[in-house]
Amino acid sequence: MGNLSPLRSSKKAAVACNNCSLSELCLPRGLTQEELNRLEAAIEKTIKITKKDYLYRRDDAHQAIYAVKSGAIKTCLSTSDGEEQILGFYLPGDLIGFDALAHNHHTCDAQALEDTLVCELKMDAFQDLCGSLASLRLGMMRQVGIEIEREHHMLLTLGQMRTEERLATFLIGISERNQARGFSRKEFYLPMARHDLANYLGMAVETLSRMFSRLQEDNIITVRHRLIDILDMDKLKELAHYNCRNT
Amino acid sequence: MGNLSPLRSSKKAAVACNNCSLSELCLPRGLTQEELNRLEAAIEKTIKITKKDYLYRRDDAHQAIYAVKSGAIKTCLSTSDGEEQILGFYLPGDLIGFDALAHNHHTCDAQALEDTLVCELKMDAFQDLCGSLASLRLGMMRQVGIEIEREHHMLLTLGQMRTEERLATFLIGISERNQARGFSRKEFYLPMARHDLANYLGMAVETLSRMFSRLQEDNIITVRHRLIDILDMDKLKELAHYNCRNT
DNA sequence: CGTTGGATTGATATCTGTCAAGCCCGGTGG
DNA sequence: CCACCGGGCTTGACAGATATCAATCCAACG
Numbered sequence: 001m002g003n004l005s006p007l008r009s010s011k012k013a014a015v016a017c018n019n020c021s022l023s024e025l026c027l028p029r030g031l032t033q034e035e036l037n038r039l040e041a042a043i044e045k046t047i048k049i050t051k052k053d054y055l056y057r058r059d060d061a062h063q064a065i066y067a068v069k070s071g072a073i074k075t076c077l078s079t080s081d082g083e084e085q086i087l088g089f090y091l092p093g094d095l096i097g098f099d100a101l102a103h104n105h106h107t108c109d110a111q112a113l114e115d116t117l118v119c120e121l122k123m124d125a126f127q128d129l130c131g132s133l134a135s136l137r138l139g140m141m142r143q144v145g146i147e148i149e150r151e152h153h154m155l156l157t158l159g160q161m162r163t164e165e166r167l168a169t170f171l172i173g174i175s176e177r178n179q180a181r182g183f184s185r186k187e188f189y190l191p192m193a194r195h196d197l198a199n200y201l202g203m204a205v206e207t208l209s210r211m212f213s214r215l216q217e218d219n220i221i222t223v224r225h226r227l228i229d230i231l232d233m234d235k236l237k238e239l240a241h242y243n244c245r246n247t
Numbered sequence: 248m249g250n251l252s253p254l255r256s257s258k259k260a261a262v263a264c265n266n267c268s269l270s271e272l273c274l275p276r277g278l279t280q281e282e283l284n285r286l287e288a289a290i291e292k293t294i295k296i297t298k299k300d301y302l303y304r305r306d307d308a309h310q311a312i313y314a315v316k317s318g319a320i321k322t323c324l325s326t327s328d329g330e331e332q333i334l335g336f337y338l339p340g341d342l343i344g345f346d347a348l349a350h351n352h353h354t355c356d357a358q359a360l361e362d363t364l365v366c367e368l369k370m371d372a373f374q375d376l377c378g379s380l381a382s383l384r385l386g387m388m389r390q391v392g393i394e395i396e397r398e399h400h401m402l403l404t405l406g407q408m409r410t411e412e413r414l415a416t417f418l419i420g421i422s423e424r425n426q427a428r429g430f431s432r433k434e435f436y437l438p439m440a441r442h443d444l445a446n447y448l449g450m451a452v453e454t455l456s457r458m459f460s461r462l463q464e465d466n467i468i469t470v471r472h473r474l475i476d477i478l479d480m481d482k483l484k485e486l487a488h489y490n491c492r493n494t
Numbered sequence: 495c496g497t498t499g500g501a502t503t504g505a506t507a508t509c510t511g512t513c514a515a516g517c518c519c520g521g522t523g524g
Numbered sequence: 525c526c527a528c529c530g531g532g533c534t535t536g537a538c539a540g541a542t543a544t545c546a547a548t549c550c551a552a553c554g
Contacts, residue, residue: 077403081491085403099399101392108399130377130384137377137384144391145348151398152346152355156324156332158405159449163510194533202406204511209534225519225533244328410542441501451543456502472501472551 015069016040025093025180026067027121027139035133042125047118049073055096055110055118062100064120068092071116072191074200075099075108086200088150089113089192091177095143113191156245158202166201167211168240171221175230186233190226215239262316263287272340272427273314274368274386282380289372294365296320302343302357302365309347311367315339318363319438321447322346322355333447335397336360336439338424342390360438403492405449413448414458415487418468422477433480437473462486 017028017040028036046069049055055066055073073090087108090096096118100106130137157166179185190197198208215221220236222229230236237243264275264287275283293316296302302313302320320337334355337343343365347353377384404413426432437444445455462468467483469476477483484490 077399079492083407085406087399087402098395101388102396107396131381134378141348148345149349149354152334154402155334159332160330207510245326
């Protein structure tokens with residue numbers, strides 16, 4: 001468990017959206033220079049979250065939307081009987097914090113999987129901006145829409161697929177997200193522990209481990225702990241029914 | 248399968264938001280009278296969708312957000328290999344259409360489970376309104392947030408629960424939604440077929456049927472086809488781990 | 495009143511979870 | 525430098541839940 005009150009070091013963002021390599025994935029996409037300047041003025045600071053600390057917890061007031069700059073964050077629903085469901089993994093360029101839109105307080109926990117930097121966009125400043133910047137409203141809606149689509153796809157994964165298919169689908173997704181960020185689409189590090197990934201994919205850790213082993217035996221990937229190398233993307237997509245589920 | 252191009256009869260809404268019994272569940276919640284008037288002016292018409300026809304289909308342009316006035320709608324992802332995943336059931340007072348926020352076209356199908364009436368709020372009129380009505384922006388965000396929370400809860404259901412627990416959770420949810428709409432929370436009609444419900448809950452139809460039977464044997468509910476009577480809400484909540492998962 | 499599609503029930507196969515043991519790697523301290 | 529943990533991960537054996545296949549059953553409807 002991380003600290004309940006994580007120490008956060010913060011300062012004005014060192015990297016402006018302008019110079020941020022992630023801006024094409026993030027909220028700024030499609031904004032003009034002038035609009036971007038106004039958005040940036042509303043971005044308070046960059047927050048550093050140490051591995052295992054929380055960006056926010058359930059019931060925290062909805063103070064801001066965050067953009068991941070580096071590192072990785074998981075969101076997760078916890079129940080009082082000790083069960084939990086991982087809701088998503090957030091990588092650089094992803095926006096996080098929409099779980100609080102309905103009730104003005106967060107409805108899940110957001111925890112850093114590794115040391116992580118996020119930009120903070122305060123809700124009050126954001127609300128003001130939305131009044132005058134139609135493009136920002138659209139950008140926000142687009143981001144919320146992406147979140148909804150992601151969750152729809154996850155419902156399909158949990159509702160219809162068997163374990164091997166789920167893992168294949170997940171690996172392809174991570175691969176594509178890495179590619180969009182300019183990293184290798186065939187070789188990468190998973191930021192999360194087996195425990196978290198198994199939970200996210202709705203299976204036991206042991207089952208997940210077996211599926212990794214099976215993919216390796218079939219020469220589709222190599223696994224060395226969290227380091228994944230996709231050897232045969234076509235076969236992987238076949239297992240994931242990739243072409244069926246995306247057309 | 249319904250028609251690909253359903254016939255829609257439409258007219259200006261017969262019931263204004265003011266007089267609509269659902270306004271407390273719907274977008275108008277929290278708006279002042281003047282704001283409400285402006286919103287209403289943007290509501291184009293009431294659309295009638297015949298059972299099995301589609302309100303919209305995947306890839307349709309995002310023309311509007313819809314509010315269900317009566318009837319019921321399911322949303323559903325279809326894959327080219329013939330599988331599908333039901334994403335949600337929408338009852339009177341619910342807003343539908345957020346799946347298109349990211350890409351300006353719909354990413355799932357929305358089909359009427361019975362003859363259904365919806366209000367149509369055109370996106371362009373809505374975008375204009377959002378510029379000047381901060382309260383409407385907030386209302387929209389709240390509705391989107393509700394959708395996200397609903398999906399989070401569904402991920403928990405599919406990821407962590409076993410079949411009986413899923414059904415119990417679903418029945419409690421329907422019961423609460425009925426109650427919020429002024430209907431009985433213990434006796435109600437399910438608008439969807441077993442096939443759809445089983446798909447939604449990520450199990451085989453036969454398993455769902457067995458779970459219904461088991462709940463009936465244990466005198467927790469009575470089932471007569473789609474008519475459900477909850478005899479013992481406490482036991483049902485116990486099965487659903489209701490208190491664990493909602494605190 | 496027969497047809498048809500949905501729903502239930504039964505028998506069986508399969509997948510996945512559970513329990514248990516062992517492995518591997520990184521960290522720690524002697 | 526090496527031995528010794530400890531936690532995360534993997535593997536194996538087994539049990540149990542759920543899917544699948546098949547056979548009714550039932551209700552709505554023409």
